[in-house]
Amino acid sequence: MYTQALDLPQQPEAAGAARLKVVVTPPSEAQARSQARFDAVLDADGKIEPQDWMPEAYRKTLVRQISQHAHSEIVGMLPEGNWISRAPSLKRKAILLAKVQDEAGHGQYLYSAAETLGASREDLLHALHTGRAKYSSIFNYPTLNWADVGVIGWLVDGAAIMNQIPLCRCSYGPYARAMIRICKEESFHQRQGFESLMLLMQGTPGQRAMVQDAVNRWWWPVLAMFGPPDADSPNTAQSTRWGIKRISNDALRQKFVDATVPQAKVLGVSVPDPELRLDEATGHYHYGPIDWDDFWRVVNGQGPCNAERLATRVKADADGAWVREASLAYAAKQAARQGAATAQEAA
Ligand code: FAQ
Numbered sequence: 001m002y003t004q005a006l007d008l009p010q011q012p013e014a015a016g017a018a019r020l021k022v023v024v025t026p027p028s029e030a031q032a033r034s035q036a037r038f039d040a041v042l043d044a045d046g047k048i049e050p051q052d053w054m055p056e057a058y059r060k061t062l063v064r065q066i067s068q069h070a071h072s073e074i075v076g077m078l079p080e081g082n083w084i085s086r087a088p089s090l091k092r093k094a095i096l097l098a099k100v101q102d103e104a105g106h107g108q109y110l111y112s113a114a115e116t117l118g119a120s121r122e123d124l125l126h127a128l129h130t131g132r133a134k135y136s137s138i139f140n141y142p143t144l145n146w147a148d149v150g151v152i153g154w155l156v157d158g159a160a161i162m163n164q165i166p167l168c169r170c171s172y173g174p175y176a177r178a179m180i181r182i183c184k185e186e187s188f189h190q191r192q193g194f195e196s197l198m199l200l201m202q203g204t205p206g207q208r209a210m211v212q213d214a215v216n217r218w219w220w221p222v223l224a225m226f227g228p229p230d231a232d233s234p235n236t237a238q239s240t241r242w243g244i245k246r247i248s249n250d251a252l253r254q255k256f257v258d259a260t261v262p263q264a265k266v267l268g269v270s271v272p273d274p275e276l277r278l279d280e281a282t283g284h285y286h287y288g289p290i291d292w293d294d295f296w297r298v299v300n301g302q303g304p305c306n307a308e309r310l311a312t313r314v315k316a317d318a319d320g321a322w323v324r325e326a327s328l329a330y331a332a333k334q335a336a337r338q339g340a341a342t343a344q345e346a347a
Contacts, residue, residue: 042243047173050116058242061235062172063117065244067124070110071135075128075309077103079143080152088146095192096149102185109178116174129314137295138225140303147200147207147214153193155215155222155260161186162256163226171243194263201268208268215264216272223287224295226253232292257285 027035034053041048048054077100084100087093111121127133138156143149164186167179200207227233227249239245247255261278264271275288297303 042171042241045169045243046171047176048171049173057238059117061239061242061244062175063114063119063124065239066110066114066117066175067119067127068134068136070107070114070124071128071133072139073103073107073110075135075139075313076156077107078309078312079139079141079305080149082143083146083149086146087149092196095196099153099189099192102189106178106182106185109182110175113172113174113178117172125317129310129317131301131310134299136225137298137303138221140298140305140309141217141221142305144217145210145214147197147210148218150193150196150200150211151214151218153189153191154197154263155193155218156225157186157189157193158260158263159222159225159256161190162252162259166246166252169243169246175244194267197267197269211267212269215269219272220290220294221298223253223257224290224292226250226256228292228295254284257287258283261285 035055038048038052038054038058041052048058080096081100084093084096087096111124114124115121124133128135138159143152161183164179164183168176168183170176170179197211200211230236230248230250233249236245236248240248261271261276273288275286277286278284279286298306301307
C-alpha cells in the first residue's frame with residue numbers, strides 16, 4: 001500500500017539465483033550540493049519550504065504522515081458528529097458543532113499542506129476510501145453515551161495536543177505552520193471536554209457512573225494512539241533525523257500519562273489500570289502493558305467501527321460529488337469570462 005511504500009526491505013534472493021551485484025549510481029555534483037544544503041538547513045534547525053530541493057524519501061514520508069493525519073481529522077469528526085443531534089443542551093450543541101467543524105478545518109489545512117508536496121487531494125482521499133490509507137486507530141471505537149463526547153475532548157484531544165505541539169517545530173514549513181493553528185483549536189477542544197466532564201461529575205450517581213464507564217473504555221485505546229513502542233516503530237529514527245518527529249512515541253505516551261493522571265484525580269474518576277503508580281525515583285507514573293495485538297487489529301481494519309467509518313466517509317464523498325462538479329463548472333465559467341474580457345481589452 002502507498003503508506004508503506006518507503007524503506008522497502010531488500011528482496012530475498014531466490015534459492016539458487018545468481019548473486020546480482022547492486023549498482024548504485026553516484027549522485028551528480030548538483031545533487032550532492034542540494035543534499036548538502038538540505039542537511040545544513042536541518043542541522044541549523046531551519047525550515048524546508050515547498051520550493052526547496054528535498055530528498056524524495058523525505059517528501060514521501062511527509063505525504064504519508066500529513067495525509068494520515070488529515071484522514072484522522074475528517075474520520076475523527078464521525079464519532080462525535082453522532083451526538084450533535086442528541087446534545088443535552090443548546091450550549092453543548094453549539095460547542096460540539098464548533099468542535100466538529102474545527103476538525104474539518106484541520107483536515108483542510110493538512111490536505112493543503114500535503115498538496116504543497118505535489119500530492120493530489122483526490123488521490124489521497126481515494127486511498128482513504130478504498131481502505132489503503134491509515135488513519136488514527138482511536139476513531140474506530142464507538143461513542144456509546146454522552147460522556148464519551150467529554151472523554152474524547154479530554155483524553156483524545158489531550159493526547160492529540162501532546163503529540164502535535166512538537167510538530168509545530170517540524171522541519172517542513174507548511175506542516176509546522178498548520179500545526180500552530182491546529183494546536184490552538186485542540187486546546188479549546190480539550191478544555192471543553194474536561195469542563196463537560198466536571199459538570200457531569202457534580203451530577204447524579206448515574207451521571208458519574210457514565211463518566212467512569214467512558215473513561216474505562218477510552219483509556220487504553222488513547223494510550224495506544226501514540227503509536228507502537230519505540231522498539232517497534234520503523235519510522236521514528238529517520239523521521240527524527242529529518243526533524244519531522246521531535247519526541248518518540250513512548251516518550252510522548254509517558255508525558256501524557258504524567259499530565260493526565262493528576263487531572264483524573266481532580267475529576268474524581270479512576271484510571272482503569274491496576275498497575276498504575278507513581279515511581280518516586282523517576283517522578284513518572286508506571287503504567288501496565290498495552291494490548292498491542294488489539295491496536296494492530298484495529299489499524300488493520302478489524303476494529304469495532306472501521307467498516308462503519310469507511311462506509312460513512314464513502315457515502316459523504318458520493319453525496320458531495322455534485323458540489324465539486326458545480327464548483328468546477330463555475331470556476332471554468334469564471335475563467336472563460338475572464339479570458340474573454342482580457343481578449344476584448346487587448347483588441
Ligand atoms: N493509528 O513507525 P511509527 C486527532 C502506524 S489527530 C493508526 O511509529 P510514525 C485530532 C504508522 O502510521 C490523530 N496507525 O510511525 C482529533 C505507521 O504506519 P505506515 C492523528 C498508526 O509515523 C481529535 C506504523 O503504525 N494524529 O486526534 C498509529 O513515525 C478528536 C508504524 O508506526 C496524527 O496523525 C495509530 N494510532 O509515528 C480529531 C499526528 N500509530 O505509515 C477529531 C501526526 C502509528 O508506516 C477528534 N502523526 N501508526 O504504514 C504522527 O505524529 C505520527 O505519524 C504517529 C506515528 C505518531 C501517529
